[in-house]
Amino acid sequence: MSAVLTEEAAPVRAQLPDRGARAVLALARFEARKLLLTVPVVIAFVAYVAWIVWRTRSSWDGYPALQDVDRATQSMPMLVGLAVLLGAARAVVRSERHGTEHHFGVLVLRPWQRTAGHALSVAPAALLTAVCVAGQFGWEALKPGAVGHGSPAELAVGPLTVLGFGTLGVLLGRLTRSAFAAPLLVVVLLFVFVLGTGASEESGLSWLAPVVSVTGPDTLPSDLMGRPAAWHALYLAGAALCLAFLAMAFSGGRGAFVRTGLALSLAAAVTGGVLQARGVEPSPELTAARERASTHPDLRCTEHGGSTYCAFPEWGPRTGTWAGIVDRVQAVAGGAAHDQALVVRQRIDARYGPGTDTAIPASTERHRVTVGTAWGGNRIPEFSSAVAAVLVAGTEEAGSELCDGRMVTVMWLSLSWQDDPMGALRRVRLDDSVSGSAIVLSPTNPLSMTEGQTDVVRRLLENPPAGTGARVKKHWAELTAPGVTTAHVAEVLGVAKPEKADSCED
């Protein structure tokens, strides 16, 4: 039945019109605000910032190498990413959960555009993560002891991880339309990435994980790192965008924008994935450079006092700090050692890459001291012990073989001037003890202390008799003579003899 014959109205302009892209951005802004205020995201960011403050205050003992710092910014954003994943998935399924879909379905913004809004809404969380990463990195870079260079691609991993987890949440919400899928996935991801150790090996497959934290005990010069960080960043960015465009496609987006975006992002992810896998194996040029740096490094040498300090260019600013330690050790030495010109050379073994723990052999050249790439904390008494051993024994190798009373002199030179000599003694010994025999760490071969030597050194450091320093200088020849007993050294320095006889087999 029909009724009312009437004249048709001409199309009229809708009031307050505005079109797709700007509305998607407005939706993204709305959803981003909601996302950033969700409890898991707030908790994650608070924990993240607290972790940055807690860690950065004392990280690397105040002497960071920025090529290590950049990678250290990558792990915690995973926590933020998981929270963003939860929040984004929850936002996507919100209209399903609360029965507004049949209403929103007839509004102007199409479902794929709404999905685009959700995908874009995770970008501010990624940007906030980038701010945190920049803050952490900047804080480290501003430390007076900072050296080296960070990689922008490594720094981008954290924010891109958040972006990727967020878009994964959007896709998950669109696919499952369930509020339980995201928490379940988060549990699985926590298990895989946090409890598991899957992404710790240098293989092509491990680089498919967002964060590949290959870390070794020693820092390499930044040009020898050999990590395919740029390709990894491309892979992460491509994967994040690909997930977003997939979510749009599953929401009905079939237009050129979605198809082109999906193709380009997929191409970026695949390209990055393939090239990062290839980049895991060092190139011949990199292998040669690492070999050269390990055997015949191109060091820059400067003189401080009478000694020469040779360092990789990035560590140039640190030579003054090393010289300060050498000066303090020589100040308490006697005889020719007091003014002995030393050559302090930085040595690394880069042949096996940044993730390998390699021992550097002791130098056999006279008056040559090795220093590593790390500094601060325990590295200071380790270095001062090496300097003292060379001053007493002549070479690092000879120092590592000391097995008589000279070891007492070495440790006195190394520790007596430190702010907390007993603390330094504890830290420089492998087992953190101040009694019994122990290995004493140094940049190359370790030294060793017998129980008796430890007793004498502890007595000297805890309660040094008046004039110990002067006695060391006065009796320098006696104290550094090969074969001198620990008991005799104790006697000369005015402390009780050890109860047990010296025995390097202890």
Next chain:
Amino acid sequence: MTSTVSASGLSLHYGRTRALDDVSLRLTPGVTGLLGPNGAGKTTLLRVLATAVPADRGAFTVLGHDPGTSRGRQEVRRRLGYLPQTPGFHPDFTAFEFVDYVAILKELADRRERHREVRRVLEEVDLADVRGRRIKKLSGGMRQRVALAAALVGDPGFLVLDEPTVGLDPEQRMRFRELIAGAGEGRTVLLSTHQTEDVAMLCHRVIVMADGAVRFEGTPAELTARAAGRVWSSTEKDPGAKAGWRTGTGSFRNVGDPPPGAEPAEPTLEDGYLLVLDDADTEVAA
């Protein structure tokens, strides 16, 4: 009079069930009431006109735009305000946020203008004071007004309201009538309802549906006139009446074909509606 919505031959089947059967209608600015029993096809018609579901056959235009094409559908949606039968809410959103969200989905992108518009519609539905309150803390009547505000935001030219007064107490319903009457000034409102009083008080035109088809389209007065001479009073219920019930005065009010000598009563819109439905039943049976 200029029609803003024009439909012809709309049909829709859900499996073997005929939900809409060759529905043709024209809507003009003002409030048009849509009456019909449960299962008459009212909600289906509204969903088709709101572009929520496409019709199997037939066509319609809204303000000159054909929703049969993707572009046309978008244009219709830009001019549409829709209050579904059971509107959902995001309980953790405030009233303002919810309407703001709907406004964004209506492509109101400019934040300042949009917020001004949201404040306007919330004032229009008398919710300005509680706009910052979470929806889960609002009463049922307030939520319904939030849904109306969401339908009104963006000042749509065509407003589709599916039983907006269901579940409201009389005072809330009166308030809602005011709002709908206001909304009908200058725009086309299609109001689906079971409340014939709503239609009598609000609507300049009325459509009655039964079994998926339009059974009447005209003014409320014309619908009422359908019952002229077919309503009478009696002391006992007349067995020949289509419907009859005891009134507050104790006499019976009968609707149908009166017996000779019956005492005629003043017909109402509801009487006309009942007779249209009865005629429809007779037509279907025939």
